Amino acid sequence: MLHLACALFILCPPLAQDEPPQPPQREDLHKPEEEVLKKIDETERALRETDNAKRRAELEAQLRRLRRHLEELRHPQPPPLPGRDMDEHLRMLDEIKEYAREFEPEAFRRLQRFLEHARTEEAHPMLNDLRRRMQELREMRQRHPDEFERRQKIAAAEREAWDLADRFRKAEGEERGRLKEQLAGALSKVFDMREEARGRELAELEGRVMELRETLAKRRENKAKIVEKRAQEMLGEEYEW
Numbered sequence: 001m002l003h004l005a006c007a008l009f010i011l012c013p014p015l016a017q018d019e020p021p022q023p024p025q026r027e028d029l030h031k032p033e034e035e036v037l038k039k040i041d042e043t044e045r046a047l048r049e050t051d052n053a054k055r056r057a058e059l060e061a062q063l064r065r066l067r068r069h070l071e072e073l074r075h076p077q078p079p080p081l082p083g084r085d086m087d088e089h090l091r092m093l094d095e096i097k098e099y100a101r102e103f104e105p106e107a108f109r110r111l112q113r114f115l116e117h118a119r120t121e122e123a124h125p126m127l128n129d130l131r132r133r134m135q136e137l138r139e140m141r142q143r144h145p146d147e148f149e150r151r152q153k154i155a156a157a158e159r160e161a162w163d164l165a166d167r168f169r170k171a172e173g174e175e176r177g178r179l180k181e182q183l184a185g186a187l188s189k190v191f192d193m194r195e196e197a198r199g200r201e202l203a204e205l206e207g208r209v210m211e212l213r214e215t216l217a218k219r220r221e222n223k224a225k226i227v228e229k230r231a232q233e234m235l236g237e238e239y240e241w
Contacts, residue, residue, distance in 0.1 A: 033070065036066060036069055036070045037070065039066055040063065040066045040067065040070065043059055043062050043063045043066060044063065046059055047059045047060065047063065092131065093127070095134065096127055096130045096131050096134060097111065099130065099133075099134040099137070100130050102152075102155055102159075103133075103137065103151065103152075103155040104130065104133070104155070105155070105158050105159045105162045106158070106162070107126070107130060109162075110126065111123065111126055111127070111130070114126065137151065147200075150193075150197060151197075153193065154190065154193045154194060154197065157186065157189050157190045157193060158190055160186050161183060161186040161187050161190055164179055164182050164183040164186055165183055167179050168180060168183060
């Protein structure tokens with residue numbers, strides 16, 4: 001997984017009975033998967049053989065680190081986003097992936113491919129874009145709950161379409177034709193929902209443009225007064241009643 005993640009979720013040597021955990025060695029950060037599995041076996045065996053509560057807690061913590069490191073070796077992830085430490089990065093990465101899974105299923109699939117193949121140069125800008133849209137959606141949820149609910153429905157329809165596409169690729173015979181028809185219906189539903197959303201957005205923009213035109217017209221009508229008031233402000237000639 002993350003190259004820098006190894007700096008936090010590091011490998012420690014097996015704990016002695018009465019000794020505190022030893023600090024990780026630098027070379028442990030890049031041990032191959034076989035070495036990690038060996039350390040996991042040793043730690044699990046030590047855990048089974050002790051009844052000391054303190055030692056068990058230490059071994060369990062070490063085991064969690066080892067398993068996390070093994071996951072990182074098997075599934076590479078991009079390095080931390082700029083300005084974030086590893087814990088914060090991992091938390092943010094999980095949030096972004098969950099957001100994409102629910103609201104942007106197509107983007108989620110692309111991101112998964114980037115992460116699985118350690119294509120960090122492509123993953124980073126995509127993560128930043130997804131994070132920005134995730135934050136915008138959170139604000140929408142607070143300020144415009146009705147619009148947020150509509151976005152949820154569109155996302156659910158898109159997930160349904162992707163699920164049908166996945167089933168189509170695995171299907172055979174007549175089932176492929178049936179699933180293709182269902183996919184066309186699902187995509188038609190998504191299209192209608194998206195166009196409805198665009199229509200509402202256009203109506204809002206038109207209303208805003210109308211307000212701006214009215215404001216502009218009023219300012220033009222009152223040009224002389226506005227100019228005179230501004231001159232008084234600049235010359236310090238405003239008087240109190």
